[in-house]
Amino acid sequence: MNEFLLCAAGFILLTVAAGLFRVLRGPGDADRMMAAQLLGTGGIAALLLIASATPVAGVADVALGLALLAAFASVAFVNSVGADDGQAREADGK
Amino acid sequence: MSGIESGQTPNRARAAGFRAALFFAFWLAISGWKAADLPVGLMAAAAATWASLALMPPTGAQVRPRALAALALHFLRGSVVAGFDVARRALGRKLDLNPGFVTAPLRLPPGAARDAFCALASLAPGSLPVEIDGDTVLIHCLDIKQPVAKNLAAQETLFMRTFHDE
Amino acid sequence: MSVLQILDVGLALLVLAVAVWTIAAREIFGAVVGYVAYGLLLSLVWIRLFAPDVALTEAAIGSGVTGVLLVTSGARLKGAGKASAAAKPSLSLRLSAAALSLLAAAALAGVILALPDPGPTLAPEARQHLAATGLGNPVTAVLIAWRSFDTMLEKIVLALAVVGVWSVASDLYWGGAPAPLGRANPQGALLLLEQTLVPLGILVGVHIFWVGADAPGGAFQAGAILAAMWMIVMIARVSEPPPVNSRWLRLALVAGPAVFIVAGLAGLGMAGYFFAYPDGFAKPIILFIEAFMLLTIAATLPVLVAGPPRRSFRP
Amino acid sequence: MSVALDLFSIVAIAAGAFFFFAGSVGLLRFPDSLTRLHALSKADNLGLGLVVLGLLPRVASLLDALKLVAIWALVLLSGAASAQLIGRALRRRGGDE
Structure with missing residues (x-):
């Protein structure tokens, strides 16, 4: 059973790594962001699977932290693109 | 939003109690129910309830x-x-x-x-x-x-x- | 080779590939996303190395504070990128930089290959004396009991970093507030995220702080999570970065190191030397110090992200 | 009983892995950013949900099970919100990709 869990973790990592190919290709920054998001979800899945096969204390808390912060990079991305619309730059001292 | 002004206090108290119970349940789910940890859990739930009420004022929805x-x-x-x-x-x-x-x-x-x-x-x-x-x-x-x-x-x-x- | 070994080798190769990509990427934003992905994979690696404390730090810092910092700066640099791209360094400069990097890498590889096997370790000793601290997590015991001086100095470094960032401010704005983190009129999805994540993040943060005494976790990881929660409130423009001369902010920034120093001095008075914890009181004192460190870390990291003051004190 | 539970775990986790695979294929094959966003937000949330479902019979206590479900719920919330955020950012730039 443990072998199966590890294989599943490896397979999921492999597929999301293939998705990371989007990071290389883009074409847009949004696509790159999506690849990071995909890796986040897949990474949590792989983490839980590995932890179930090779018990380490506290893995659930690591996964909890990752899940809690999963949207942060996307939030920062959306917040910063088109910041030159003028609204966020109001106080840039210009 | 509608419904905040009228009868604010009972609404607010009820919403606070409801959310505090939810947050305490979440604490139990992530931290466990050891007796020694419960005071910390109650404090954390209180802090979370305070943040939740500040960020999302109750609207009286049921x-x-x-x-x-x-x-x-x-x-x-x-x-x-x-x-x-x-x-x-x-x-x-x-x-x-x-x-x-x-x-x-x-x-x-x-x-x-x-x-x-x-x-x-x-x-x-x-x-x-x-x-x-x-x-x-x-x-x-x-x-x-x-x-x-x-x-x-x-x-x-x-x-x-x-x-x-x- | 067993399945686990194949997985480990594959993970290591993946981390290396992402690292190479991050360095070689021509697009700033590609490199930033590569680095975020790299951090995520690293926390998987730390779990495989049975170091959940480090994995937790990597997860909390990497996807929270550094993620936001890098993505934001990446987008800003991209906006300003055209001008800097023109000033490409000369060939000789680039060659010498490459030679220096190669030298550093070779030196590191040499040191690692020359390490004795098994490596020198104090781990058994740490485990043996763990009971004296009343703690269950040896990492926390090392950080706050046995190497407390180092940990205190680290927190002072954080305070110095804030001083460094603030000192970039122009005189005009001194005492004022940093620029808002977010954009005006945040959209619904961001508000929803902020309204639901922040209370849950407080619970997770307190939990990770509290279990840190006996299990993986602790003040730094929890502080990083709480810092991320404060940041998302500021990105959603529900609150603004406080002015740098706010008394509460400054108290929060120095509380951790200050309490640490006071505890060290108290040890000098009560048990004979600096940072000695009286018998039987080690755990409560350690948790007391950690609580203030949590506050300081949660306040310091967002202040570093917000940057120097850009708005005058009284507009 | 334990064989049945193992079988359940295997089926659920394999299904979860399948959806991760489908999501990645969608991310690589779909023609424009907004459709790729669909592939991302729908397939991998379901994939993680199925992996969590498959791991539930293997946990030591009810507590650990609740924690796994909490992790999935947080990912679901983050995924739904960031898909909308990225979607609007793409729309704002006029779907130039």
Whole structure:
């Protein structure tokens, strides 16, 4: 059973790594962001699977932290693109 | 938002109690129920309740538990269908896509409830709300031949039945 | 090779590939996303190395504070990128930089290959004396009991970093507030995220702080999570970065190191030397110090992200 | 009983892995950013949900099970919100990709 869990973790990592190919290709920054998001979800899945096969204390808390912060990079991305619309730059001292 | 001004205190107290109970339950789920940890859990739940009340003032909306269960079931089923839908389109020999935008009216007033509904709608098959303009929502669809607007209206009815004002 | 070994080798190769990509990427934003992905994979690696404390730090810092910092700066640099791209360094400069990097890498490889096997370790000793601290997590014991001086100095470094960032401010704005983190009119999805994540994040943060005494976790990881929660409130424009001369902010920034120093001095008075914890009181004192460190870390990291003051004190 | 539970775990986790695969294929094959966003937000949330479902019979206590479900719920919330955020950012730039 443990072998199966590890294989599943490896397979999921492999597929999301293939998705990371989007990071290389883009074409847009949004696509790159999506690849990071995909890796986040897949990474949590792989983490839980590995932890179930090779018990380490506290893995659930690591996964909890990752899940809690999963949207942060996307939030920062959306917040910063088109910041030159003028609204966020109001106080840039210009 | 409506309903805050009238009878604020009892509403607020009830909302605070309800949320504190929810947050304490979440604490128990992530931290366990050892007696020595409970005071810390209560303090954490109090802090979370304070933050929640500050960030999302209570509106006096009520939750119907049975309707909530129905809503949860509906969206779980929806997200399974959505997953299969994407898998079928992605793995087919020829990409079966007919993407486009659809606008749909929203009956929910602006506010937390509407935001939550849009988040749920983004899990539904083939639809992704991208922009809210006044009382209409712009939805990106994988297949514009699907009755996306009709489904959305049905989901909204379900949602409004679950969270209703007094 | 067993399945586990194949997985480990694959993970290591993946981390290396992402690292190479991050360095070689021509697009700033590609490199930033590569680095975020790299951090995520690293926390998987730390779990495989049975170091959940480090994995938790990597997860909390990497996807929270550094993620936001890098993505934001990446987008800003991209906006300003055209001008800097023209000033490409000369060939000789680039060659010498490459030679220096190669030298550093070779030196590191040499040191690692020359390490004795098994490596020198104090781990058994740490485990043996763990009971004296009343703690269950040896990492926390090392950080706050046995190497407390180092940990205190680290927190002072954090305070110095804030001083460094603030000192970039122009005189005109001194005492004022940094620029808002977010854009005006945040959209519904961001508000929803902020309204639901922040209370849950407080619960997770307190939990990770509290279990840190006996299990993986602790003040730094919890502080990083709470810092991320404060940041998302500021990105949603529900609150603004406080002015740098706010008394509360400054108290929060120095509380951790100050309490640490006071505890050290108290040890000098009560048990004979600096940072000695009286018998039987080690655990409560350590938790007391950690609580203030949590506050300081949660306040410091967002202040570093917000940057120097850009708005005058009284507009 | 344990064989049945193992079988359940295997089926659920394999299904979860399948949806991760489908999501990645969608991310690589779909023609424009907004449709790729659908592939991302729908397939991998379901994939993680199925992996969590498959791991539930293997946990030591009810507590650990609740924690796994909490992790999935947080990912679901983050995924739904960031899909909308990225979707609007793409729309705002006029779907130039």
